[in-house]
Structures are given as C-alpha cells and as structure tokens.
Amino acid sequence: MKESLKYFSQFGIEVDEIPARKLIFFDKKKEFRFMILRPTDVPVYVENGVVDMGVTGMDIIRERKPNIIKLKDLGFGYCRFVIAADKNKEISAYQNGMKVATKFINCTKEFFNERGIKVDMIKLYGSVELAAITGLSDVVVDLVATGDTLRENNLKEIETIFESTAYLVTNSVFYSLNTKLIQQFVS
C-alpha cells in the first residue's frame, strides 16, 4: 500500500498517516477517497464501478479475468508464479493425471491446457507448500517473491509460469467518461 500511495503522491495526492484499521480515508485536499481492499477484491470493486481506479497484481488479473482496463505496470509488488515439488522428487516431465495443488485454479488450468496435459487439480486456500511435502499432490503451483519459503520447506522450483507486478486499473465506463482525469495518472 505504501508503494501505491507513493505512486499517487507524484501527482500531488498527499495522504496523512493512516490510522490503523481504517478502511476508508481521504487525501489532504479531500479530492480523492482511498479504500483498502484485499488485492483479490480490487477487480470486483473496479468492475462494478464502486471504485474508479485500483491497484492490484497481474497474478490476480490473470486469475480472475475481470472486465476492466489495465492501464499501467507500476513495477512494484514483484512475484513469480511457479511450479514446485519436493526437492527429493524426480520430475522430468509433467505427466497426465498428475496431482496439482494451488490457490490459482484458472491460471494453473490454462497453463496445463496449453501444454495439452490433463492434471487433477486440488484447490487449496493457504500454505500450498504443505501439499507437496505431505504427498497430497505431486506438484504445487504458487506465487513466490524470493523463493525462500519454498527452499525452507524443502521444495524446489521446476518452472516459472509468469512474472507479476502491480498494475493500475480502472473501470471501463469511468475511463470513457473521465478519460483526461485518468490519463494524467498514466503519464
């Protein structure tokens, strides 16, 4: 969030210290209202036009495919979407019928579909690494920033599917009706 606010500050939008647990706050000039949302929820709010602009990760955009306009790669929030397995397990090629655990069902499906490999998907909601360690799945697909968590849990990376950073996004109708206002945040 700090980086998002820093991005907007270059356009003269300044924000005071944000009180803890506050979900909605205004900039100093009271021209812009900010909302703190989970990155996964940002596309939903933007698509519905409840908020006009948002900052969220390309990983989430690729997973949810929201009908919104993606304006600009903001460069921060870097992470990679990787396939990983138990470091002692020999994975030379992806097999049909392989078990894959992930939080990101759509991106994972897309990846294996493109390769023509039919896998069994296991949808998890947290600590995906455990699935590979315990043998619940053959491989896991997850987001990593540095890869330290994987290594500390005795997993090895097999392949990077894509890299992700934060993007500035906007509602498409709002964009059409307020093009000049929005475009000033892109330059």
Next chain:
Amino acid sequence: MLHGLNEILPNQLSKRYEILNQMKSCLEEFDYQRITTPTFEPFTGLAAGWDDYLKEESIQFFNNQGALMTMRPEMTSPIARLVSSRKDQLETPLKLFYTENIFRKSHILRKQEIFQVGIEYLGESSIDVDTKVIEVLIEMLNRINIKNFKIEIGHVENIANKSDQDIESMIHGDYYNLSELPAIGSDEILNKNTYLKQFSEKIDNKYKPYIQYNLGLVKEISYYTGIVFNILVDGVGYIIGTGGRYDSLIKKYGWDIPAIGFAIEFDKLALALEKEQ
C-alpha cells in the same frame, strides 16, 4: 431466489412498466413495430450467423427428440432468422423493436436471464439511417428522464488497420500493451474523410451533447461492420446498452440486406435511473 433469473413482485413491476411503456410509445412514434421470436429454437438454424463468442455464451440443450436447441443469447440473430424466412411477405426498410428476455451463461456479475429493449432497422445502409437510429435512442432515453448519459460511438474502420495484438489488447482492456491510448472525445478528435466525421456533420446539433466518440471502441461480438456504440451513464460503472451496424449478418440467414440495431439491458437502465433520483 433462483440465481440470475427474473422474479419480480407486483409492487416492483408498476414502476418498471411505467418506464417500459414510455420507451415503447417513443419507439412507436418513430414508426418502429414490435416483433417477437421463439425463446428457444434449433441451434443449427439460429447459430448460422454466430461467432465463437455467442456459441460459447448461449445456453443449449437437447430436446426429447435429441435435437440440439439453444436459448436466444440476443435478439438480433432470431430476428434475422425470422425475417429471412418470411422475406417474400416483407418490405424494406423494416423498422422493428422488441422487449424480450434473452439468456446467457451465468457470470459472477451477470444474470442468466436479461430483459432487453431494442430495435433493428433493416434494409438500408447509410449515414442517414445511422444518425436516425442514434437519434431515436437519445429521444427514448430523454423520454424516461435519464440525465447524465452519453452515447459513445466508434467505427470498425478505426481499428481495421490495427494489428491483431492491438485489437486483442483493446478487447481485453490491456491498455498498457498499446503504443498509444485510443482518443476519446467530441467532434475535435475526428479525422477528415472518416465515417465518423461525416456522421457528426449529419447529426442534428441538438443531439451532440449526448454523444462522444471513442476511436478505440471494439466489441466482443464480431459481426459488426460499421458504426458501433455503447450507452454509458455517469456514476454507473457498467454499460447500459450497446449496438452497431452489421451489414453482412442477415445474409447468413438467407436474405442479403444490411441492418443496424441496439439493445438496452432494462434492469441496468432501471438501476441507473434509480441511482440518479
């Protein structure tokens, strides 16, 4: 409540009928006649003019003779199919309107059953007809007292010379991929000798405050061949209605006539009205 299907109680219906009747009487004053088509029909006949998008979005099933049937996912193709099958009895230009439910696969933010009000102007392809269609749309929206709306107009020729990748990026809203952002604005953004320039010279000045042009406007449905447009309302984050010219669609159903039309999602329009009041 059944997910994504229409259930409306009497007390909610009276207001809707009031709005709907205003829209209908406006269209009738402009000499549009109401048409109705089957809610579902054989897939092979109806899908003759569909692209992959409509095939993917339509709700299909087998009837008890094992024939593949489809619910109508929009009104243009069933009307095209119907008028083509009766072309000997019909004279062009044909000015039709409809108030019907259409059916699409469920999405998070979309209903399966969508009540649409729309028109089709068949049998003539000219700037004159295009301006008339935009005018009747604006008249109809004014009639129901919706305030801050804009008809956003584009033309397929604006994107014809773009690369497939650019068109793909525009459809998916991947503007970060575009070398330049599409121009959006009023008359000043229009280039000489373009269709939209001629259009703007033709349309009555009193309609201009309701119109803006978007040189990057693209549609997911691929049958459009000329002008394309969306209906936008300030403060409402979704498109209320959409339309355009499709001169080679009806041919696919057996009658080689041009056409233009639009469809409004009535519930979205009603919501936008509510928001304004």
